[in-house]
Amino acid sequence: MAGLSALAILAILGPLVAIGLILLLRSPRWSPYLALVGAVAGLCGALLGLWAKAGDAIPGTLVLPGLPNLPLRLIISPTTSLLSTVVAMVSFLVMLYAVGYMQEEAALPRFFAEMSLFVAAMQLLVLAGDWLLIIVGWELIALASYLLIGFWYERPGVRQAATRAFLTTRAADFGLYIGVFALVSQTQTSEIAPTLEVSGTAATVAGLGFLLAAIGKSAQIPLQGWLQDAMAGPTPVSALLHSATLVAAGPILLLRVYPVLNGSVLIIIGIVGGVTALLTGLTALAQVDLKRMLAASTSSQLGFMLLALGAGSPGAALLHLVFHAAMKSSLFLGAGIFQHKYHSTNFSEIAAKGGGRAYPPVYLCFVIAGLALAGVPPLAGFWSKDAIIAATFASAQAWLFTPLVLLGTLLTGSYVGRALRLLWPKPESISREVNANKSAVSGWMLTGLVSLTGLATTSGLLVKPIGQLVGQEIPENGLALVLGLAVALVGLLVGWFELIGSFWQRLAQGNFRLDDWLKVLLVQPVLLLARVVSRADGWLHSGVLGVGRTGLNMARRVAGFDSRLHGAVVLTGRAGLDLARLSRQTDERGIDRLIAWMVRNIRLLGGRVRELPSGLVHQELLLTAAAVILLLGLILISR
Amino acid sequence: MITLIIALLVGAALFGIGLYGVLSQTNLVMIMMGVELMLGAALVNLVAFWRFLHPGAYSGQMFFLIIMVVMALEMVVGFGMALARFRAKGSVEMEEAVELKG
Numbered sequence: 170m171a172g173l174s175a176l177a178i179l180a181i182l183g184p185l186v187a188i189g190l191i192l193l194l195r196s197p198r199w200s201p202y203l204a205l206v207g208a209v210a211g212l213c214g215a216l217l218g219l220w221a222k223a224g225d226a227i228p229g230t231l232v233l234p235g236l237p238n239l240p241l242r243l244i245i246s247p248t249t250s251l252l253s254t255v256v257a258m259v260s261f262l263v264m265l266y267a268v269g270y271m272q273e274e275a276a277l278p279r280f281f282a283e284m285s286l287f288v289a290a291m292q293l294l295v296l297a298g299d300w301l302l303i304i305v306g307w308e309l310i311a312l313a314s315y316l317l318i319g320f321w322y323e324r325p326g327v328r329q330a331a332t333r334a335f336l337t338t339r340a341a342d343f344g345l346y347i348g349v350f351a352l353v354s355q356t357q358t359s360e361i362a363p364t365l366e367v368s369g370t371a372a373t374v375a376g377l378g379f380l381l382a383a384i385g386k387s388a389q390i391p392l393q394g395w396l397q398d399a400m401a402g403p404t405p406v407s408a409l410l411h412s413a414t415l416v417a418a419g420p421i422l423l424l425r426v427y428p429v430l431n432g433s434v435l436i437i438i439g440i441v442g443g444v445t446a447l448l449t450g451l452t453a454l455a456q457v458d459l460k461r462m463l464a465a466s467t468s469s470q471l472g473f474m475l476l477a478l479g480a481g482s483p484g485a486a487l488l489h490l491v492f493h494a495a496m497k498s499s500l501f502l503g504a505g506i507f508q509h510k511y512h513s514t515n516f517s518e519i520a521a522k523g524g525g526r527a528y529p530p531v532y533l534c535f536v537i538a539g540l541a542l543a544g545v546p547p548l549a550g551f552w553s554k555d556a557i558i559a560a561t562f563a564s565a566q567a568w569l570f571t572p573l574v575l576l577g578t579l580l581t582g583s584y585v586g587r588a589l590r591l592l593w594p595k596p597e598s599i600s601r602e603v604n605a606n607k608s609a610v611s612g613w614m615l616t617g618l619v620s621l622t623g624l625a626t627t628s629g630l631l632v633k634p635i636g637q638l639v640g641q642e643i644p645e646n647g648l649a650l651v652l653g654l655a656v657a658l659v660g661l662l663v664g665w666f667e668l669i670g671s672f673w674q675r676l677a678q679g680n681f682r683l684d685d686w687l688k689v690l691l692v693q694p695v696l697l698l699a700r701v702v703s704r705a706d707g708w709l710h711s712g713v714l715g716v717g718r719t720g721l722n723m724a725r726r727v728a729g730f731d732s733r734l735h736g737a738v739v740l741t742g743r744a745g746l747d748l749a750r751l752s753r754q755t756d757e758r759g760i761d762r763l764i765a766w767m768v769r770n771i772r773l774l775g776g777r778v779r780e781l782p783s784g785l786v787h788q789e790l791l792l793t794a795a796a797v798i799l800l801l802g803l804i805l806i807s808r
Numbered sequence: 809m810i811t812l813i814i815a816l817l818v819g820a821a822l823f824g825i826g827l828y829g830v831l832s833q834t835n836l837v838m839i840m841m842g843v844e845l846m847l848g849a850a851l852v853n854l855v856a857f858w859r860f861l862h863p864g865a866y867s868g869q870m871f872f873l874i875i876m877v878v879m880a881l882e883m884v885v886g887f888g889m890a891l892a893r894f895r896a897k898g899s900v901e902m903e904e905a906v907e908l909k910g
Contacts, residue, residue, distance in 0.1 A: 786839060786902040790830050 176221075177245045177296065178231060179214025180253050183207045184260075184289035188282045197277040201268040204281035208261040211288065215257040218250040219638075230298055242360060244298030248487065248639045252295045252421060259413040259494050259621070260288040266502050266617025267405035270509060274403075280320060284409070287313035291414040295421060300349045300359045303425075307345060307382075307418065311338050314415045318402040330398035337395040338415075341385020345422070348378030352429070365428040376434035379426050380441065387419030387471040388464075390445040393452075396468055400460040400514070404505030407460060411467040412498035420474040420490050427483045436566060439479020443573030446472030450580030454587060454664070459504045460514040462588060466542070466581070467497055473557055473577060480570050482560030484636060484643045489553035491635065492628055496542045496550055499621035503535035506614055507592070520594035530615070532592060534622040539585040541625045544578060544657040549628045551654070554578060556632075558653045559646035575656050582660020590665045815856030823849035836893065836900040840886045847879050 187207025191200040222245055231243040264284060271280055290313055294306030312335075319331030351374045352364040367375065383389065388396035396416065400407055410416065423430070423438065430438070446469045453465035470493050477486035508514050511522045525532030541548035544555070558578070561570035636643040781792075822845055829842030851872060858868025890900050897904070 786836070786905065786908070787831060787834055790839070794827065794831065 177214050177218025177250060177253065178243060180211045180218065180257055180292045181214075181243075181289055181296065183210030183212075183214060184285040184292070186210075187285045188289065191278050191282045191285065195278050197275070200278040200281045201264075201271070204285050205261075205264055205268065207285050208257070208264045208288065211292065212254075212257040212261045215250065215253040215292075218245050219247075219254045221245075222247050222250045239301070239359065240299075241302055242298035243296045243302070244361070245296065248424070249296050251487075251491070251635065251638060253292055255491050255494050256288065256291050256295060256413045256417075258624070259498050260284075260291075260409060262617045262621050262624075263405050263409045263412075263498060263502070264617075265620075266408070266505070266614045267403075269611030269613030269615075269617075270405055270505055271403065272611065276320075280317075280403070283313055283316045283320070284405070287317060287409060287414055291418070294418060298361055300353060300361060300364070303361070303422070304345065304349065307342065307386075307422075310415050310418060311335060311342070314338075314399070314406075314410055317406040317410070318399045320402055320406065324401070327401040330395075330401035334395040334399045337392050338385045341381050341392060344378040344381025344383075344385070346378075348375040348382065348426070351375040351378065361425065365426065367429060368431070372429045372431055373434055375426070376430045377437070379422055379430075380434065380438055383419030383423050383475070384441060385419075386422075387416045387475075388449075388468045389419070389441055389472060389475065390448055393445065393449055393465075393468045397452075397461045397464040400458075400464055404460070404501060404508055407464070408498040408501035408505065411464065411501060412494040412496075416467060416471055417490055417494065420471060420478065420486055423475070423478050424483050424487060424490075427478065430478075435479050435481060437479075438475050439564075439566065439570055442472040442475025442477075442479055443570060443577070444472070445469065446476060446577035447573060447580065450577055450584065453584040454580060456584075457516055458514050459507065459516055459519065459588065459592075460501075462516075462584060463497070463500055463504060466500075466584060469577060469581065470497065470542070473554070473574065476570060476574055476577075477557045477560050480557070480560040480564035480566070482556070482563070482642075482644050484639065485553065485556035485560045487639060488556050488632065488635060488643055492541075492549040492553045492625070495621055495624040495628055496538050499534060499538040499618060499625050500542065502614070502618040502621060503531055503538065506531045506618065509614070516588075516591040520591055525592040526594065531618065534618050535592065536589055537622050538625050539589055540661075543582040543585040543661055544653055545661075546654065547629050549625050551657075552629045552632045554657070555650050555653050556643050556645070558649035559644035562646050562649055563644055575652065578653055578656045579660040579663075582657040582662075583664035586661040586664020588664075812856055812860040815860070816853060819849045819852035819856065821849075822846075822852060834901055834903045836886075836890045836902055839902065840883070840890070843886075844879065844883070847875065847882075851875055 184204075184207045187203050187210075190203045190207075194200065194203070231245065233241040233243065264281075267280070267284065271277060274280060287310060290306050290309030292306075293302060294310060297303045297306055315331050315335040318334050319328055321327050322331070351371045352367055353359055355367045355371045356364045358364065385392050388394075396411075399410065402410070449465045449468035449472065453462045453469060456462035456465060470489070474486040474489050474493075477483075477489060504514065506528065507519050510528065511519050513519060513522075525535065537548065541550040544550045558571070558574055561567055561574050564570050632643060826842045826845030826847075826849060829845060830839050831842075833839050833842065854868065854872055854875070858865070858872075862868060893905070894900050
């Protein structure tokens with residue numbers, strides 16, 4: 170079966186090839202279909218992998234040629250192939266919906282290329298058998314989410330939202346690097362499976378690092394704010410981002426590293442998840458915007474998954490992850506149709522323009538998905554929430570986790586009930602003129618929505634098969650069943666009749682002022698640091714400028730000196746030349762003439778003297794005698 | 809006992825006669841004889857000075873012998889020249905030897 174499981178790589182390659190073709194053709198007409206074909210290919214690959222691995226305990230490993238001595242591995246185990254299938258399924262249906270939703274947009278090739286990149290990166294992250302690939306996938310989904318949230322970059326506030334999402338998740342990614350570093354440095358291998366046997370301090374450090382990464386990626390307390398801003402993107406993006414791809418990366422990562430997490434880390438994970446489930450549930454209850462409410466609800470549901478992990482039941486967490494993907498994406502697709510029709514996601518505006526009454530099928534889907542999320546049997550959410558409650562019963566920290574999860578369930582019911590109530594306005598409050606121009610819902614969108622709602626409805630039947638498939642025990646407890654149902658129903662009633670006081674709404678609407686704390690604790694110091702660094706930079710800059718200017722001045726001065734020296738040298742040379750000329754003239758006119766004169770005179774004198782000796786011996790002797798007498802006389806005188 | 813002054817007077821007289829001979833004669837042989845007389849006067853003076861002033865030193869005698877040798881050589885060269893002149897011109901009269909002027 171190894172050959173078949175290798176086909177799971179199609180899950181990555183399908184969307185990847187689609188990106189290439191979309192970017193190559195750049196055709197607004199064909200790019201949606203190319204993306205759809207890519208998604209179908211991915212789905213086929215994922216399903217083949219799942220079928221090949223069903224009942225096979227040994228995970229298949231696919232070694233890709235990577236760097237020298239560092240092959241890149243994909244791992245196809247029941248868990249990864251199940252997650253891959255969920256990602257492929259949800260992304261395919263969302264893509265189907267997006268074909269209708271994005272019909273009137275201009276930049277279709279860009280949109281579908283980015284969506285495909287998102288899916289491919291998520292598949293890579295899910296199937297990665299190597300820390301390197303996990304990091305690559307992790308970074309790529311951050312990039313893709315940034316691009317997609319900022320898709321309508323020309324609208325006000327969209328760029329800020331995209332940047333915020335990117336920066337928040339990237340900041341928390343630091344934890345992933347710490348965790349990976351701690352594990353890899355202990356085991357000297359980047360393959361995931363051997364690194365999971367680490368224990369002791371390194372495991373604690375790694376666990377806390379991974380928790381930080383998951384908090385950022387999955388919008389847990391205290392980094393939950395970016396997710397609601399991320400609603401600035403197109404609704405299919407939100408649906409994808411909130412269900413199967415971006416935010417799911419956190420629980421998926423923690424599921425993968427579950428063997429490494431030790432008791433104390435698990436308790437922290439559980440507390441973070443529980444507190445998030447509670448606080449963001451309250452936030453959701455207070456929202457006046459449909460999509461922002463769904464975003465807060467996503468944080469809350471991811472909190473449940475972390476809580477389940479913390480309670481020691483990865484099976485329950487996985488179950489909720491899978492079911493939540495279907496439920497939340499169908500809720501978003503429903504909300505997207507309202508947004509598309511009413512050009513607003515504000516509850517009161519939607520209600521004023523007709524709300525669910527104008528589109529009963531859409532409202533019906535929304536109700537089903539909402540009830541599933543709240544945990545009403547026999548819909549999907551009932552089973553997974555029951556599993557989580559049962560897991561907390563079995564946990565050692567039951568006294569802490571059970572109240573948290575029950576309160577969270579109550580809140581889930583409440584905000585779902587409130588949303589359903591707000592979307593079903595009284596007939597007399599609907600303004601007539603708006604109601605007149607309603608148009609039919611696009612077939613693409615309805616298909617996607619109905620299919621996903623169908624998944625959310627029926628996947629409850631898959632609880633047992635999934636448990637068997639991944640080899641995890643799904644906790645069950647009769648008391649949990651009854652308690653969960655009762656709490657959910659109470660919540661729904663509370664929400665429907667809006668029994669929540671305005672104080673809580675006001676407090677929760679502002680995210681419990683957590684953003685402000687974040688601002689004071691993090692943003693302001695960072696800005697201050699930036700300002701200081703900027704000023705230091707300015708100093709440095711002016712210093713460098715000063716040095717440069719001094720150098721220039723010095724150079725100028727040296728140049729001046731040089732030119733002066735040059736002038737002096739030239740002058741000296743000229744003077745020397747003049748002197749030489751003078752000396753030549755003196756030579757020619759003075760000395761030469763003098764010498765010539767002397768020569769002439771001496772010659773003359775010589776001529777005269779030559780006449781004196783006669784050559785006759787006696788005369789010459791006479792001269793000699795005379796000279797001797799002269800000499801004697803001189804001697805006598807000089808005595 | 810002749811005194812130094814007498815010897816010196818004799819030397820001076822000899823020198824005067826020699827000088828006169830040199831200046832007045834035109835014959836080469838006679839001129840050379842005048843030169844010999846002047847040299848003899850110098851020798852008389854030398855011997856007189858040695859005999860009366862430094863009789864114990866030998867250098868005077870040595871000097872005397874050297875001058876004697878120089879005189880002999882001078883004679884040899886002088887008479888050689890005179891003989892050659894005579895053979896060439898048939899005369900040793902210096903009045904005729906104007907070709908000595910270079």
